[in-house]
Amino acid sequence: MIPAKFNYHKATSLQQAIALSQELGEEAKYMSGGQSLLPMMKLRFATPEHIIDISKLEGLSYIKEEGDLLKIGGLTTQSEMEHNELLKSKYPIFGDAIWLTADPSVRNCGTIGGNIAHGDAANDQPALMIAMRATIIAQGADGEKSIPIDEFFHGFYMTALEPGDILTEIQIPKAKKNSGGAYHKVERKVGDYATAGVAVHLELDDDGVCREVGIGLTNLSPMPMRLERGEEVLRGKKITDELIAQVGLIASEDCEPDSDLRGSEAYKRAIVNTITKRMLNKALERARK
Amino acid sequence: MAKHTISMTINGQPVTAEVDSRLLLVHFIRENLSLTGTHIGCDTSNCGACTILLDGKSIKSCTYLAVRADGAEITTIEGVAAEGTNHPLQQGFHDQHGLHCGFCTPGMIMRSIDLLNNNPNPTEEEIRWGISGNLCRCTGYNNIVKAIQQAAEEMQKKETTV
Numbered sequence: 001m002i003p004a005k006f007n008y009h010k011a012t013s014l015q016q017a018i019a020l021s022q023e024l025g026e027e028a029k030y031m032s033g034g035q036s037l038l039p040m041m042k043l044r045f046a047t048p049e050h051i052i053d054i055s056k057l058e059g060l061s062y063i064k065e066e067g068d069l070l071k072i073g074g075l076t077t078q079s080e081m082e083h084n085e086l087l088k089s090k091y092p093i094f095g096d097a098i099w100l101t102a103d104p105s106v107r108n109c110g111t112i113g114g115n116i117a118h119g120d121a122a123n124d125q126p127a128l129m130i131a132m133r134a135t136i137i138a139q140g141a142d143g144e145k146s147i148p149i150d151e152f153f154h155g156f157y158m159t160a161l162e163p164g165d166i167l168t169e170i171q172i173p174k175a176k177k178n179s180g181g182a183y184h185k186v187e188r189k190v191g192d193y194a195t196a197g198v199a200v201h202l203e204l205d206d207d208g209v210c211r212e213v214g215i216g217l218t219n220l221s222p223m224p225m226r227l228e229r230g231e232e233v234l235r236g237k238k239i240t241d242e243l244i245a246q247v248g249l250i251a252s253e254d255c256e257p258d259s260d261l262r263g264s265e266a267y268k269r270a271i272v273n274t275i276t277k278r279m280l281n282k283a284l285e286r287a288r289k
Numbered sequence: 290m291a292k293h294t295i296s297m298t299i300n301g302q303p304v305t306a307e308v309d310s311r312l313l314l315v316h317f318i319r320e321n322l323s324l325t326g327t328h329i330g331c332d333t334s335n336c337g338a339c340t341i342l343l344d345g346k347s348i349k350s351c352t353y354l355a356v357r358a359d360g361a362e363i364t365t366i367e368g369v370a371a372e373g374t375n376h377p378l379q380q381g382f383h384d385q386h387g388l389h390c391g392f393c394t395p396g397m398i399m400r401s402i403d404l405l406n407n408n409p410n411p412t413e414e415e416i417r418w419g420i421s422g423n424l425c426r427c428t429g430y431n432n433i434v435k436a437i438q439q440a441a442e443e444m445q446k447k448e449t450t451v
Binding site: 003008079102109 | 354
């Protein structure tokens with residue numbers, strides 16, 4: 001299988017890439033790791049006339065804490081994140097997710113920016129971004145914009161990115177005392193897209209009361225989904241087994257899965273309940289450490 | 290659709306060629322360079338038969354455009370033996386019967402080189418996760434794991450004697 005014909009352009013700077021994209025119009029697509037886009041092009045699900053290769057742009061691959069934020073450059077590969085000491089020690093939720101994303105060779109290419117900008121509800125990073133209330137930084141013809149994650153996903157493969165925009169950075173509130181997150185997905189085989197996946201991030205106060213909570217769901221709706229009703233149940237309360245059970249039930253009620261090769265709607269609603277409860281417990285355990 | 294001139298090193302040899310934008314790296318390696326040790330299995334980045342090293346990292350060459358490899362250093366299975374001596378991983382697969390039909394073996398070895406570079410002394414679990422993107426339909430994986438364990442030991446011995 002080979003892609004339909006297209007013109008290849010190698011971007012040499014962010015400004016040049018954006019200018020090129022403006023000039024070529026809507027038939028141009030950026031490629032970073034290419035691990036989602038190229039398979040789609042080989043299957044002819046995507047037939048862009050122009051590919052602008054942004055993978056060699058410098059200065060967009062980093063992981064650092066600055067002020068109150070954790071900042072991850074858009075071109076940081078999943079492998080770089082997997083082996084990063086800061087993420088391993090303070091943000092174990094990334095390890096949970098990346099371990100389950102595709103396989104090591106794909107992760108050597110695939111980038112966090114691409115995983116999010118692709119707008120696929122089956123990708124793992126969007127649920128983490130929702131749980132941790134990330135802000136997406138993009139550069140475009142009009143300069144830099146900052147998009148809260150709740151305004152980022154617009155629908156099936158649709159995001160707030162406009163033609164020409166490049167996702168350059170992910171910003172996440174820095175890990176605080178008594179906070180913790182966890183992610184898990186059920187998959188048919190290693191490296192598969194999620195049958196169902198749940199990301200949880202919790203922040204407790206000194207008395208163990210839930211100050212902030214984020215719950216994101218993977219592949220259970222046309223676009224990455226926040227479990228708002230579940231979050232409301234927990235916010236401001238001491239988290240008990242009863243409340244966790246209640247949130248599990250809410251997850252199974254509020255998600256919008258389709259029956260497909262990965263399982264029936266009923267099966268997905270059943271397992272999201274279980275995963276939600278397990279991830280709440282795991283995040284709670286990490287937050288209390 | 291303009292052609293692109295690309296230059297790279299493959300197994301230490303410099304190569305320059307004109308390629309179409311849509312040429313996949315695996316086709317470039319097999320058809321333009323006649324290095325047919327790199328296999329095409331699923332062609333959908335599931336099976337890992339086409340795994341090669343690009344700048345030292347394992348990638349699936351069926352899911353990489355040849356034009357993007359401009360300037361890269363590429364290693365294929367043909368480039369891993371040193372002057373007629375098997376690479377410890379090749380020897381491991383030989384000694385431990387880490388293959389039956391052999392179709393997955395080049396990809397398994399290329400992937401395992403990256404794995405052992407990052408983690409010279411992996412646990413069995415880490416090996417199994419490490420090769421999770423490479424499918425074998427014959428062995429049931431047990432002898433592949435043993436082959437990688439043998440190579441890991443061998444490579445560490447060498448490190449300590451050098």
